[in-house]
Amino acid sequence: MTRAHYDAIIVGGGHNGLVAAAYLARAGRKVLVLERRELVGGAAVSEQIFPGFTFSVYSYVVSLLRPEIIRDLDLPGHGLHILPLESTVTPMFNGDYLAGWSDHDLSRGELYRHSPRDADAYEEYGRLMHHMAQAVRPILAMLPPDPTSLSPRDLMGMLKFGKHMRGLGAEHFHALHKLMTMSAADFLDEWFETDVLKATKSASGVIGTFLGPRSPGTAYVLLHHYMGEIDGVFRAWGFAKGGTGGVSEAIAGAARGFGAEIRLNAPVAQVIVKNGRATGVALENGDEFEAPVVVSGLDPARSFLQLVEPKELPGEFTAAIRRYKFRGSSGKVNLALSELPNFTCLAGDDSRRTVLREAAWRGAFSISPSLDYVERAYDDAKYGEFSREPYMDIIIPSMIDPGMAPPGQHVMSIFVQYAPYNLTGGWTDARREAFGDAVINAIARFAPNIKSSILHRQVITPADIERVTGLTEGNIFQGELALHQLFFFRPAPAWARYATPLDGYWQCGSGTHPGGGIMGASGRLAALEILRRT
Amino acid sequence: MLKQTPFHARTAPLCLGQNWRRWAGHFAASSYDLVHEREYHAIRNSAALLDVSPLYKYIVSGPDAARLLDRVVTRDVMAMAPGRVAYTTWCDSAGKVIDDGTVARLDDERFRLTSADPSFRWLHENAHSLRVAIEDVSDSTAALALQGPLARTILEHLIERPLADLGYFRLTTATARGVPVTISRTGFTGDLGYEIFVDAAHALPVWDALIDAGTPYRITPTGMLALDLARIEAGLMLADVDYVSAHKALIPAQTSSPYELNLGWTVKLNKDFFVGRDALAAENESGTAWRFVGINVEWEPLERLYAAVNLPPRLPTVAWRTSVPLYRGADQVGYATSGCWSPLLKQYIALAHLPADHASVGTPVEMEVTVEHHRKRAPARVTSTPFFNPARKRT
Ligand SMILES: Cc1cc2nc3c(=O)[nH]c(=O)nc-3n(C[C@H](O)[C@H](O)[C@H](O)COP(=O)(O)OP(=O)(O)OC[C@H]3O[C@@H](n4cnc5c(N)ncnc54)[C@H](O)[C@@H]3O)c2cc1C
Numbered sequence: 001m002t003r004a005h006y007d008a009i010i011v012g013g014g015h016n017g018l019v020a021a022a023y024l025a026r027a028g029r030k031v032l033v034l035e036r037r038e039l040v041g042g043a044a045v046s047e048q049i050f051p052g053f054t055f056s057v058y059s060y061v062v063s064l065l066r067p068e069i070i071r072d073l074d075l076p077g078h079g080l081h082i083l084p085l086e087s088t089v090t091p092m093f094n095g096d097y098l099a100g101w102s103d104h105d106l107s108r109g110e111l112y113r114h115s116p117r118d119a120d121a122y123e124e125y126g127r128l129m130h131h132m133a134q135a136v137r138p139i140l141a142m143l144p145p146d147p148t149s150l151s152p153r154d155l156m157g158m159l160k161f162g163k164h165m166r167g168l169g170a171e172h173f174h175a176l177h178k179l180m181t182m183s184a185a186d187f188l189d190e191w192f193e194t195d196v197l198k199a200t201k202s203a204s205g206v207i208g209t210f211l212g213p214r215s216p217g218t219a220y221v222l223l224h225h226y227m228g229e230i231d232g233v234f235r236a237w238g239f240a241k242g243g244t245g246g247v248s249e250a251i252a253g254a255a256r257g258f259g260a261e262i263r264l265n266a267p268v269a270q271v272i273v274k275n276g277r278a279t280g281v282a283l284e285n286g287d288e289f290e291a292p293v294v295v296s297g298l299d300p301a302r303s304f305l306q307l308v309e310p311k312e313l314p315g316e317f318t319a320a321i322r323r324y325k326f327r328g329s330s331g332k333v334n335l336a337l338s339e340l341p342n343f344t345c346l347a348g349d350d351s352r353r354t355v356l357r358e359a360a361w362r363g364a365f366s367i368s369p370s371l372d373y374v375e376r377a378y379d380d381a382k383y384g385e386f387s388r389e390p391y392m393d394i395i396i397p398s399m400i401d402p403g404m405a406p407p408g409q410h411v412m413s414i415f416v417q418y419a420p421y422n423l424t425g426g427w428t429d430a431r432r433e434a435f436g437d438a439v440i441n442a443i444a445r446f447a448p449n450i451k452s453s454i455l456h457r458q459v460i461t462p463a464d465i466e467r468v469t470g471l472t473e474g475n476i477f478q479g480e481l482a483l484h485q486l487f488f489f490r491p492a493p494a495w496a497r498y499a500t501p502l503d504g505y506w507q508c509g510s511g512t513h514p515g516g517g518i519m520g521a522s523g524r525l526a527a528l529e530i531l532r533r534t
Numbered sequence: 535m536l537k538q539t540p541f542h543a544r545t546a547p548l549c550l551g552q553n554w555r556r557w558a559g560h561f562a563a564s565s566y567d568l569v570h571e572r573e574y575h576a577i578r579n580s581a582a583l584l585d586v587s588p589l590y591k592y593i594v595s596g597p598d599a600a601r602l603l604d605r606v607v608t609r610d611v612m613a614m615a616p617g618r619v620a621y622t623t624w625c626d627s628a629g630k631v632i633d634d635g636t637v638a639r640l641d642d643e644r645f646r647l648t649s650a651d652p653s654f655r656w657l658h659e660n661a662h663s664l665r666v667a668i669e670d671v672s673d674s675t676a677a678l679a680l681q682g683p684l685a686r687t688i689l690e691h692l693i694e695r696p697l698a699d700l701g702y703f704r705l706t707t708a709t710a711r712g713v714p715v716t717i718s719r720t721g722f723t724g725d726l727g728y729e730i731f732v733d734a735a736h737a738l739p740v741w742d743a744l745i746d747a748g749t750p751y752r753i754t755p756t757g758m759l760a761l762d763l764a765r766i767e768a769g770l771m772l773a774d775v776d777y778v779s780a781h782k783a784l785i786p787a788q789t790s791s792p793y794e795l796n797l798g799w800t801v802k803l804n805k806d807f808f809v810g811r812d813a814l815a816a817e818n819e820s821g822t823a824w825r826f827v828g829i830n831v832e833w834e835p836l837e838r839l840y841a842a843v844n845l846p847p848r849l850p851t852v853a854w855r856t857s858v859p860l861y862r863g864a865d866q867v868g869y870a871t872s873g874c875w876s877p878l879l880k881q882y883i884a885l886a887h888l889p890a891d892h893a894s895v896g897t898p899v900e901m902e903v904t905v906e907h908h909r910k911r912a913p914a915r916v917t918s919t920p921f922f923n924p925a926r927k928r929t
């Protein structure tokens with residue numbers, strides 16, 4: 001049997017695997033990407049689940065895609081266009097709403113309506129978060145040093161890291177400490193009195209975690225959002241034309257342009273190991289491919305507990321990977337709509353209302369009317385149930401990219417928390433539909449016409465996420481973004497730099513530093529490290 | 535009082551920030567929304583609707599209409615078939631650019647010229663002994679630009695016939711809900727796009743019909759701030775911004791030839807005569823001293839300049855239109871005249887004048903940037919334009 005030979009094989013065509021492939025191919029390496037599914041993208045895919053309606057099936061906004069990746073790979077030349085999401089509107093139970101608009105004065109005026117004090121505090125808060133994000137941001141582009149190593153490179157790295165932290169000054173270091181340890185709710189309590197503001201901000205901080213807004217450690221995630229904002233005009237935050245699959249397709253196009261080969265419908269069964277070295281992979285159908293470098297873009301559980309025989313890895317390493325927490329907590333509902341949802345809080349025919357309503361449709365709706373609401377949603381999940389009244393982050397992609405739905409009709413993307421992976425009694429078809437009903441009912445409280453405008457609905461549970469995308473326990477970030485799983489701990493102490501204990505075997509998925517989201521940073525840093533070391 | 539365009543009754547209520555600028559003595563919306571971001575993205579994502587009525591517009595007609603224009607502009611007008619549109623410059627006798635615009639052949643003996651500056655007198659001066667009529671239709675003709683990937687789809691709905699056959703820089707007549715219009719496949723954004731000319735008296739119904747047909751496709755009234763970003767991405771220059779008209783220059787050094795503006799392709803030296811021909815033929819022989827090029831500022835070094843003062847990079851969200859020095863080594867060699875952060879490309883780009891020996895693609899230069907009140911130099915490279923050139927523009 002002849003085996004095709006490559007310089008590097010990437011297992012998994014998620015966006016990080018594709019980024020790694022593109023960078024390796026750009027450097028002249030002969031690269032093969034093996035993707036299990038019939039399309040690339042992993043959790044970043046667009047699919048026409050119903051004819052004429054394109055869904056960003058899983059991830060739906062691009063938050064932190066690194067601008068250097070966009071430039072290095074000429075992604076706009078391959079069709080990438082990130083469109084702004086203008087606003088966030090949170091409908092309230094009393095019929096009012098809280099909105100954040102793209103215009104600063106408008107947003108301030110809106111918050112002032114709720115609390116003149118908070119309107120002032122918001123400016124100061126923004127300044128602090130700017131400083132904090134500024135402090136943390138370089139770390140995203142930094143290779144995590146290994147704190148347990150004594151190599152000069154690691155010592156220099158720790159020194160750089162330490163120096164960076166010391167450079168913050170006492171006040172900022174103190175604030176950073178609070179951010180790292182407090183709950184989002186407590187942290188926001190120190191700043192604001194408007195409950196719906198705190199609810200909306202802290203809700204965005206619990207996305208992808210099995211934590212509630214009052215759980216310690218959630219404040220840190222607030223910062224992640226400012227990291228996108230700090231980039232100002234350079235940011236790549238928004239909605240990708242064609243859905244998030246547009247990001248993956250553009251990266252795949254770039255990778256192919258540099259000469260990488262991408263095979264679809266090619267599930268990898270195993271990493272082939274000879275004399276303690278990874279030398280290639282075997283597909284489920286028995287085909288084998290050889291390469292001195294094998295890179296896994298899958299999550300740590302799949303990379304180390306599924307694709308590699310336990311005997312090839314040190315026991316303490318696999319033990320650490322077993323301890324690594326997934327705990328999927330999110331679901332998704334995608335709708336095809338015959339008309340736009342009429343949120344009662346924005347009803348009214350005067351010209352001002354019309355303008356606001358239009359702008360709101362082009363932005364996000366956050367179903368987080370109060371802190372208690374979001375915390376209660378979490379309470380359900382704690383005890384193994386999906387939230388009866390969940391927190392939701394909603395966008396209407398067809399208002400931003402008209403190509404997502406037939407003219408005059410719409411698609412709606414609803415990100416839902418909480419839907420625990422370990423549902424009491426397990427996920428069944430009936431439970432999935434019940435979960436979908438709970439979501440629609442919760443929206444209908446604020447936009448009653450939603451029920452009659454649904455043409456099609458796709459309900460996705462964490463079990464579905466795991467089944468289709470391979471994300472273990474349906475965790476959207478390939479493992480929780482909790483502090484004990486970040487930076488030099490991601491995915492395991494001493495193995496946060498894309499190498500693994502198995503020679504020739506590398507990792508590049510979101511389960512490595514700097515973590516989840518459509519960021520591409522893991523794939524890029526991994527490729528650069530591989531190029532440096534092989 | 536400034537003039538209002540024929541669309542003012544529609545554009546004024548949409549201009550939420552009352553954010554107007556002047557264009558040829560008219561009110562022109564800088565942006566309709568409070569921020570121009572969405573309007574910019576409409577140009578590249580759906581369809582932007584721009585009121586370009588302030589353009590100067592002239593109808594040149596009569597048996598010698600083609601001859602007059604052929605005499606004035608650098609392109610070959612005699613060779614243009616009806617239904618063709620040509621982008622062109624026109625020069626003074628020294629071969630220096632007076633203005634740039636489009637010439638459209640409406641039929642055998644009728645042309646429309648659009649220009650940035652008034653051109654009535656210049657046309658007349660060159661019309662001696664020719665059988666032509668020159669009519670200034672600037673006020674009586676309203677003009678819209680519909681630009682973006684969905685522009686064609688929207689127009690097809692409006693005029694109820696396919697437009698796929700209308701090639702790049704071609705023109706056709708049509709009726710839009712009963713109103714006669716001319717549609718030309720032209721624009722200033724470097725994207726798929728059309729310009730629609732209509733009698734000013736019928737302007738509003740055409741606007742309404744376009745909004746109506748375009749709403750399902752997210753048609754977006756768009757102002758000049760967004761246009762400015764798009765035209766820089768497209769590498770398109772503006773008179774008074776990127777070059778000085780030979781009619782306005784106070785010293786010869788302020789003037790530019792078409793070759794110096796990277797517009798040599800519009801100069802048809804095989805024509806027997808046109809204003810400036812001899813000078814341009816001589817320049818073509820002896821070589822051109824200056825070039826008009828694209829500049830791409832490198833990101834990481836720029837980031838470092840800001841990091842040195844503990845700031846993230848700060849760039850304006852709108853295009854700048856000032857003269858910015860370009861250096862090679864110790865010397866200033868040239869200057870950029872417009873620049874912007876491209877939201878689409880994630881690149882800091884500029885249009886610039888450089889001496890020919892510093893202008894080849896890839897040449898490293900430095901551009902002056904002001905970082906916290908201090909003048910610094912940011913490494914950059916000469917690049918070809920357009921910075922962004924989607925296939926849909928022509929296909
Ligand atoms: C419901 C949901 C919503 C989200 N929302 C957002 C959001 O709005 N914004 C955001 O930034 N992030 C969001 N995320 C997170 C983000 O999508 C992920 O962090 C990111 O896409 C992960 O990319 P990746 O390349 O690291 O891994 P993955 O996307 O997990 O890629 C892994 C790839 O490997 C393939 N694969 C698996 N097993 C094998 C095998 N044996 N052989 C070959 N191939 C295999 C998979 O099919 C997949 O293509 C969301 C995720 C989910 C699930």
